[in-house]
Amino acid sequence: MTRAEQPTAHTTTSAPDDALVADSRERAVRALLRRPQLKRLWSAQLVGGVGDTLALLVLVLLTLQTAVAEGSFGGGYRGAAFAVATVFGARIVATVLFGAVLLGPLTALTAPEGPLDRRWTMVGADGVRALLLIAAPLWIDWTPGNALTLLLVTVFVTGLAERLWTVCRESAAPALLPAPPPEGATVRPLPDHLDALRRLSLRTTFLAIPLAAAVLLVASLFNNLLG
Template sequence: MTRAEQTTAHSPVPDDALVADSRERAVRSLLGRPQLKRLWSAHLVSGTGDLLALLVLVLLALQAAVAESAFGGGYRGVALTVACVLGARALSTLLFGAVLLGPLTSLTSAEGPLDRRWTMVGADGFRLVLLILAPLWIDWTPGSAVAVLLVTVFLTGVAERLWTICRASAAPALLPPPPPEGASIRPLPDHLDALRRLSLRTTVGALPLAAAVLVTA
């Protein structure tokens, strides 16, 4: 038997249960770090508020569309109004989450001119102002409230993308270092993968929270 065959024969194969346990431990270890836990809490609150705001803007746009008889009125008008709201949000996500992702990432990087923390605070404040003004446009501009609300949806989407880019830029620097024993005891946790899964779980969990708040409000 050659040396290469001996090495292959004695190399341990990671057990699937150990790998799965390592992944879950990696997610839990992220929440055990105070800075990451604060960032995760902010993500949960901001994500819930953003989805709640989108649902409220849909309702406000429907109210304005009914008052204006926009898009022909009736069920067709309702369907087109909802489609326009979702389209405005999708457009902001596409432009500032894909097309302009590179420049925005450079602006909010550690070497960039924008401070990530204050940018996130400013984005939340900007969204709050937009949402305070949103129901007032129906009374202030009854003839064009739908158009103004669609612009509001677009701008809130821009603020959400900027907040998300700042969070995504800041989170990797807060990841824990690898354990001192390395991979000799168990497979090393993939903290970046754990961070992605934690972010996905938080985003998915924010939707029922936002819906529950809207129903109980």
């Protein structure tokens, strides 16, 4: 048998390499949560994300109830659909305004050398959202004629506050990442902490949505039992 006729041994190392890379990324994410400051920031993001999603769902229900009662967008399913679309439209406008159009000035204001203290700005944004959400159900009783407008303003302002909180968090989080070792990457490759931080933030955002829906479902069931 000639050398050309002999079977060639193929070594497939791509699958194990991919598994090692995935495992390394997971360990990098878990390592971030072992840092106390980053863990507190992650906990605040999770709680704030659940609260923000829950608040948006409640505002959708309040706006839908008010619009149907007043007939602001007409009757039937079309009027209800317009009411829901208006809520999400107001939220999208707020997100685009502070998340894209004014992102540069906001980032400069909340930078380490900027005039705004990030911690107190985040506390203030949470306080504004809490006050607006407490007042939101009361608009229906206090000012029934303007309740729909005030609810949409509440949606818009809470969206602005959420974006401002997010800008502060994204500005503060990289400074809390662990510093590279003195030897650098000469001993072993350095983990990509920024990539791990992005993965952690994305997973937290996706986790907040079903948690908020579950909280709203439990609250609704509990309210039905009491009623």
